[in-house]
Amino acid sequence: MNLLRLIFIALAVWVIVALVRNYLRRQAPPRQPPRIGTIVRCAKCGLHVPAGEALVKDERYYCSATHRDARD
Ligand SMILES: [Zn+2]
Incomplete structure (x- = not known):
């Protein structure tokens, strides 16, 4: 049962990390390419x-x- 719990915790952490990443990506302003033209x-x-x-x-x-x- 210990292994199952470990897998569950790992899965939970992964989901949280994925959600936080998604949230941060949405919060960040869209990156604009530097306007250094020719x-x-x-x-x-x-x-x-x-x-x-x-x-x-x-x-x-x-x-x-x-x-x-x-x-x-
Ligand atoms: Zn001129």
Whole structure:
């Protein structure tokens, strides 16, 4: 009977650990990937801007609409 009790205790502990883990996972804020995107260079002035904020034209990156639309 001792072994059966041991198995029961182990099972109970496992269930508690699983529940706590599940609870903690739900409490934790969703992990967001670090927003370190690719840095691109403005084809006009050479300013480095994140690719997400850069303006693209003809496969070239620009820091602003002024530089994008400017003629070389
Ligand atoms: Zn620029």
